[in-house]
Amino acid sequence: MDRIITYKDTTLLKTTYLDNAFLDSKYKEVLEGLKKTNPSYYQVYCLGEWGVLDGLVYEKYKVIDKMPSDLQLLVYGVDFGFNHPSAVVLVGFSYDELYIKEVFYKTHFTSAKMIEHLKHNHHYITKLTGYFESAEPDKLQEFREAGFIVMPAKKSIIDGINALKKYRLNVTRDSSNLLKELANYTWAKDKQGKSLDMPIDDYNHALDALRYAVYSCPKPTPPQSYLQTYERIEGGW
Structure with missing residues (x-):
């Protein structure tokens, strides 16, 4: 004690x-x-000391009650894990804003179980383009054969973070794991406590899925090019 x-x-x-x-x-x-x-x-x-975490990768974001209905573009990102969580994050673009919702965040799920869960609980997602972690091509193929629109994600961590930081982030209140990651995802430090140009390899499962989606997808240009609304996607989200 x-x-x-x-x-x-x-x-x-x-x-x-x-x-x-x-x-x-x-x-x-x-x-x-x-x-x-x-x-x-x-x-x-x-140690339970008073203080705040310094060096957060994403310092500013807003917590919102729900996703808006009118968005320029709606996509999602997927990060695979097993002992670590697999994560699926929905991302809506609206000019210089991103609207973000955690859809899936679970451990010990095979690709087949993920597919079954998503189709049963979030069946609208098969109509959207997903940007998937591409380290295991066989998993991407499983999703394609199950009717998902699959694109391999770009991998650069720093470029992806910089792409995200061009937007204002809005995260739904029910995205509990994603919010936890945002509050704990910091820049790594050397032995002298100096921040490095690389984040820690932790608290990054939902955030990796978010990064895959934002960094990899073609951005809506011009902004008024088209709108996607959740009413047009059967079942909404």
Whole structure:
């Protein structure tokens, strides 16, 4: 136990992961590794110190209640995982704004299970173009054969981040995992605590899916070229 601080009529009990005798040793190693890879995160979330995370990759975004009905373009991005989450993120373009909604974020899902889930719960998505992580072409082929419109995503992390930063980001309130990633996705630091020109390799599953969609898709030009509305997509989102 770190310490007990007593105020008038109030007792503050402070504990950390170091006090947890049941903590898995491998998970403890992950937390200890944050001392080097993300010291600000370690101070705030592992040691319980007051503060804010510095060096966030996406510092500004707005939380909204729902996606708007009129959009210039509607696409989605897919990041594959298994032990780590697979993520599908819907992205709507409206001039200099992006409207973003987390559609899928789950671990231990095969491609076949993802396809079944998306068709059952978000069947409109087969009518949209998706930009998929392309490291495993066989997964892309499974989605094509299931009737999805599949495009391989561009891979550059920094160029993709820069592409996203050209827009104002609006994220739906129910996109809980994506919002968590936004609040924790920071630039990596060297041993001296200096920020590097590369983000941490964590809290990036939904954000990678978002980056794939925004960086890879042809942008609507001119802005008034056409509108997609959710009413035109059977079932909406």
